[in-house]
Structure formats: structure tokens, C-alpha cells
Amino acid sequence: xxxxxxxxxxxxxxxxxxxxxxxxxxxxxxxxxxxxxxxxxxxxxxxxxxxxxxxxxxxxxxxxxxxxxxxxxxxxxxxxxxxxxxxxxxxxxxxxxxxxxxxxxxxxxxxxxxxxxxxxxxxxxxxxxxxxxxxxxxxxxxxxxxxxxxxxxxxxxxxxxxxxxxxxxxxxxxxxxxxxxxxxxxxxxxxxxxxxxxxxxxxxxxxxxxxxxxxxxxxxxxxxxxxxxxxxxxxxxxxxxxxxxxxxxxxxxxxx
Amino acid sequence: xxxxxxxxxxxxxxxxxxxxxxxxxxxxxxxxxxxxxxxxxxxxxxxxxxxxxxxxxxxxxxxxxxxxxxxxxxxxxxxxxxxxxxxxxxxxxxxxxxxxxxxxxxxxxxxxxxxxxxxxxxxxxxxxxxxxxxxxxxxxxxxxxxxxxxxxxxxxxxxxxxxxxxxxxxxxxxxxxxxxxxxxxxxxxxxxxxxxxxxxxxxxxxxxxxxxxxxxxxxxxxxxxxxxxxxxxxxxxxxxxxxxxxxxxxxxxxxx
Numbered sequence: 001x002x003x004x005x006x007x008x009x010x011x012x013x014x015x016x017x018x019x020x021x022x023x024x025x026x027x028x029x030x031x032x033x034x035x036x037x038x039x040x041x042x043x044x045x046x047x048x049x050x051x052x053x054x055x056x057x058x059x060x061x062x063x064x065x066x067x068x069x070x071x072x073x074x075x076x077x078x079x080x081x082x083x084x085x086x087x088x089x090x091x092x093x094x095x096x097x098x099x100x101x102x103x104x105x106x107x108x109x110x111x112x113x114x115x116x117x118x119x120x121x122x123x124x125x126x127x128x129x130x131x132x133x134x135x136x137x138x139x140x141x142x143x144x145x146x147x148x149x150x151x152x153x154x155x156x157x158x159x160x161x162x163x164x165x166x167x168x169x170x171x172x173x174x175x176x177x178x179x180x181x182x183x184x185x186x187x188x189x190x191x192x193x194x195x196x197x198x199x200x201x202x203x204x205x206x207x208x209x210x211x212x213x214x215x216x217x218x219x220x221x222x223x224x225x226x227x228x229x230x231x232x233x234x235x236x237x238x239x240x241x242x243x244x245x246x247x248x249x250x251x252x253x254x255x256x
Numbered sequence: 257x258x259x260x261x262x263x264x265x266x267x268x269x270x271x272x273x274x275x276x277x278x279x280x281x282x283x284x285x286x287x288x289x290x291x292x293x294x295x296x297x298x299x300x301x302x303x304x305x306x307x308x309x310x311x312x313x314x315x316x317x318x319x320x321x322x323x324x325x326x327x328x329x330x331x332x333x334x335x336x337x338x339x340x341x342x343x344x345x346x347x348x349x350x351x352x353x354x355x356x357x358x359x360x361x362x363x364x365x366x367x368x369x370x371x372x373x374x375x376x377x378x379x380x381x382x383x384x385x386x387x388x389x390x391x392x393x394x395x396x397x398x399x400x401x402x403x404x405x406x407x408x409x410x411x412x413x414x415x416x417x418x419x420x421x422x423x424x425x426x427x428x429x430x431x432x433x434x435x436x437x438x439x440x441x442x443x444x445x446x447x448x449x450x451x452x453x454x455x456x457x458x459x460x461x462x463x464x465x466x467x468x469x470x471x472x473x474x475x476x477x478x479x480x481x482x483x484x485x486x487x488x489x490x491x492x493x494x495x496x497x498x499x500x501x502x503x504x505x506x507x508x509x510x511x512x
Contacts, residue, residue, distance in 0.1 A: 040307075042306050042307070043303060043304045043305070043306035043307075044301070044303045045300070045301040045302030045303040045304065045331070045371065046301030046302060046303075046365045046366055047299060047300045047301040047303040047366070048299045048301065048366050048465070049299070049465060050298050050299035050465075051296075051298070051299075053462040053463060053464060054451075054462065054463040054464075054465060055460075055461075055462055055463075056461075056463060072465075075301070075366075076465065079449045079465065080449075080451055080463065080465070082449075083448075083449045083450065083451055084451045084453075084463070106378065106495065108497055109302045109374070109495060109497075110302055110303070110304050110331075115301065115365075118365070122362065122446050123446075150512060151512070154510045154511060154512060158506075158509060158510055160502070161499075161501070161502050161505060163499075164499050164502045167497075180512075181512040183503050183506050183507045183512070184503070185496070185498040185500070185503065186496050186497055186498045188496075190378050190379075192339075193335045193336075193338075193339045194339065195310075195336055195339055195340040197340075204311075205311075205312075206309040206310065206311055207309060207310040207311075207312060207336065207340070208309060208310075209304070209305060209306075209310060209328075209332065209335065209336070234506070234512075235497075235498055236498070236499045236502030236503055236506060237497035237498065237499065238497055238498075238499040238502070239362065239365060239497070240441070240442050240444075241364055241365075241423075241442060241491075241493040241494055241495070241497075242441040242442045242491055242492070242493065242494075243417075243419075243420050243492045243493065243494040244441070245417070246416070246417050246420045246492030246494070247439050247440070247441065247492055249417060250414075250439050250490070250492060251439045253414060254410045254414055255410060256406060256407070256410060256436075256437045256439075256490075
């Protein structure tokens with residue numbers, strides 16, 4: 001059987017430790033091509049480059065890997081990978097990450113890591129975003145590698161339904177080993193912002209936005225619970241945002 | 257009854273025609289506060305500003321309206337409006353737009369207009385993104401104003417369920433009047449990119465990304481159908497991306 005072709009991207013940029021670990025892990029499973037941002041793109045959500053140009057340069061950062069750095073967002077990277085770099089070679093799997101930091105719960109909306117995976121799903125490709133709930137740029141990823149391999153192998157074996165990408169979060173390295181994998185839902189939580197107002201050297205005000213994560217979810221079937229209890233959290237995410245329940249409510253009750 | 261407080265934002269920037277029309281329309285319904293980007297932010301998706309500062313300046317563009325321009329993304333604008341500008345005055349409604357261009361179907365993911373509305377929904381506020389399917393910066397918005405008023409009034413009267421924001425798209429001005437409003441789902445469609453490769457004056461390559469919209473949806477219950485048939489398309493969007501169907505499939509079939 002031919003080795004699978006695996007496209008790797010991320011949002012922390014091509015020089016991050018997380019993407020290096022993911023590339024090395026994927027090399028155990030197949031042939032790897034990398035198209036990743038040339039600068040950190042955290043918090044870019046599903047941004048794309050409109051009205052501006054893109055650069056794409058060959059990278060020699062990794063041995064035995066065809067790698068490119070792109071000036072765009074994670075979603076741009078997947079688009080240019082699919083329609084230019086791999087125009088004649090459809091990848092069998094697209095993986096994004098490993099993100100340095102959590103993308104559980106509502107963070108999936110802000111996540112560049114997941115936007116790369118969702119963009120790939122839009123292209124009909126099986127796709128997974130991997131994130132470690134540890135923001136350290138030198139974080140220890142060793143405990144998650146067997147789980148990445150298992151989840152990637154199962155994705156290659158079973159595929160994913162149309163319109164779905166997986167959001168996989170790992171607990172940080174602890175004394176106890178990870179307890180297992182939970183297939184779960186996005187926790188009901190949000191970021192509660194505070195704005196720290198300061199003056200610049202010219203006397204003009206500016207702000208730092210700082211967020212506190214607030215979890216409203218008391219259930220045990222969600223990604224926040226899984227991470228807090230040392231499980232791997234796997235949330236299948238859909239890009240069809242339609243709420244059929246709200247369609248019904250509005251159709252019945254509103255006067256339009 | 258006290259007049260409702262309405263927050264207005266957008267993604268085309270505070271100087272666009274679309275936001276001016278939306279502000280004037282909302283002034284018929286309540287007191288208006290504006291916090292909008294100081295530059296165009298199309299295609300920013302749900303990007304937020306992390307690791308950089310934000311500016312917020314008073315704007316005198318509109319008469320009788322408390323308005324601010326912000327250096328951040330549409331989602332940033334809603335955050336700073338909610339937690340700083342309107343810290344002590346919860347808005348009754350948040351509206352975003354009117355976008356110069358379509359945000360139907362999958363464009364909702366890339367849309368800064370809708371990210372402002374979804375960010376407001378996250379804050380528990382009733383929120384609507386309005387878009388006109390006409391990219392002209394001097395587009396004619398006159399035919400949509402009665403529909404904006406009707407939809408905003410119904411949203412104020414009934415509220416929206418937790419976790420929902422409305423994505424409202426209007427057909428461009430035509431000879432025939434708009435036929436009515438359709439509550440519908442996000443069409444199954446995508447952007448098919450092409451990358452136009454060029455050389456800069458220094459001989460280095462760069463790319464323009466160009467997209468062709470491809471509609472796979474043959475149904476009559478979706479936003480693309482509504483717009484093509486001169487109806488207003490109202491899609492209730494949820495920010496919980498969990499696919500419960502895929503959770504079930506994966507739990508049953510995968511070996512994890």
C-alpha cells in the first residue's frame with residue numbers, strides 16, 4: 001500500500017516546537033509536506049488574506065520534508081497547499097498544530113490551528129487540529145505522541161463524515177499518565193475580557209486585552225472536563241453553523 | 257418604555273457607507289453607540305488581537321451618536337464595547353454591517369461582519385449581522401431598510417435563544433421589489449481558490465488568491481437559493497460547533 005500523503009500546518013508558525021514534533025510524528029505514518037505560516041498567527045480565527053498578496057518560500061528547516069513558509073494565515077496556508085503546492089497530489093490527511101496552548105471550548109472560534117483543519121475539511125480532506133494545554137514554547141509533548149498516532153491512524157482508516165474536522169486537545173504533562181481518550185462536546189464556556197488601559201510615551205492611551213476563561217459547563221461530557229481530568233479531548237466540529245432548532249422557533253413565533 | 261440601546265459595528269470600517277446606513281436605520285429604533293474598526297477588516301473571520309495593543313479613539317463622523325474607532329478586528333470591537341465603552345450599560349441589541357458583499361453559505365466562516373455578531377451572542381446579547389450581496393462601495397441600500405427594521409424589531413421583541421446570532425443577507429437592488437423573508441439554512445457551497453503567480457519588481461514571486469464560489473446545494477431551503485430568488489435570507493447561526501452525529505459515529509466505530 002502506498003504511504004499516505006500528510007499535509008502539516010499550524011498557527012504558531014513554522015519555527016515552533018509544536019509543528020516540529022507533529023512533523024516528526026507524522027513521518028512515522030507517511031510522506032509529509034509542510035505549509036505553515038512564516039510568523040505566529042495565534043488568535044487569527046478563520047481569517048484569510050483578501051486584497052493583499054501572499055508569499056510562499058521553500059524552507060530547509062526539516063530534513064527529508066518538503067516544507068514551505070507562507071506569509072498568510074493558517075487558512076491561507078491550507079488553501080495554497082491544496083490548490084498550488086499539492087495541486088496534483090491530494091493529501092490523505094491534514095493535521096494542524098501541535099498548538100502551544102488550549103483550543104478547548106469556545107477557543108475553537110479564535111483558533112488558527114482549528115481554522116487550518118476546518119479549511120481542509122471544507123476541501124473534503126480528513127483533518128485534525130492538535131493542541132496541548134500548555135502555553136510554554138518549550139512545552140513537553142512526549143506524552144501525547146502515541147495519542148496523535150492513534151487518532152491519525154483511525155482517521156486514515158475510517159475517514160471523517162463530510163463537513164467535520166476533529167478538535168483534539170491534550171492535557172499538559174503530569175506525573176500520572178493520560179487516562180485515555182474522550183469523544184466529547186465543546187464545553188459551554190467563554191473568555192471574559194478585561195481591558196488594561198495605559199498611556200504610551202506620547203501620552204496617548206492604548207489597551208491590552210486580557211481574558212479570563214469562565215466555564216459555565218457542569219457536565220462530564222465536554223472537552224474542559226476531559227482536560228481537567230487528564231483525558232485527551234476529541235470534539236468533532238462542523239462548519240455548518242445553521243441552528244435548525246432556532247430556525248423552527250423563529251419560523252413559528254416571529255412575524256416576518 | 258425606555259428606548260433600547262443598540263451597539264453597531266462592522267468589518268468594512270467606520271467610514272464605509274454600509275455602517276452609516278445601519279446607524280441611521282437603528283436611530284429610528286433606539287439609542288445608538290458605535291464601535292467599529294478604523295480600517296477595513298474583510299475576511300478577518302473570528303480573529304482577535306493577541307500579543308499586541310489596541311487603540312480606541314472617539315469619532316465625530318456621525319451626529320447624535322456616541323462613536324469610537326478601534327484599531328482591532330470586528331470581534332475586538334465588540335469585546336471592547338461590551339467590557340469598556342458600555343461597561344455599565346448592557347446593549348439590548350448588537351448589529352453588524354451592513355456588509356458590502358455577500359456573507360451567505362460558507363462565507364460566514366471568513367466574515368468579520370458575522371464574527372462581531374457571534375462575539376456578541378457569546379456575551380449573551382441578541383445579535384444580527386447584515387450583508388448586502390453587492391460589493392460596490394457605493395451600493396444602493398434603500399430597498400433593505402424596511403427589512404432591517406422588521407428583523408431588528410422582532411429580535412428586540414422575541415430575543416434569540418442562547419448561543420444564536422442571525423446571519424441576514426439581502427439581494428442586491430433589482431427592478432422587482434424583494435419578495436419577502438426566508439428563514440433558511442447555510443447553503444452547502446465553498447470557495448474554489450486559484451493562485452495567480454506573479455513576479456515583483458525585484459524578481460521574487462508572489463501570489464494573488466482569487467476564489468470562485470461553487471454551490472453544491474440544489475435545495476430551496478438555503479441562503480443561496482433565497483438570494484438568487486430575490487428573498488432576504490435569515491440563517492440562525494450557532495457557535496457550538498460540536499457535531500453530535502459525528503460523536504456517535506466515532507464512539508461506535510473507532511478503536512481509541
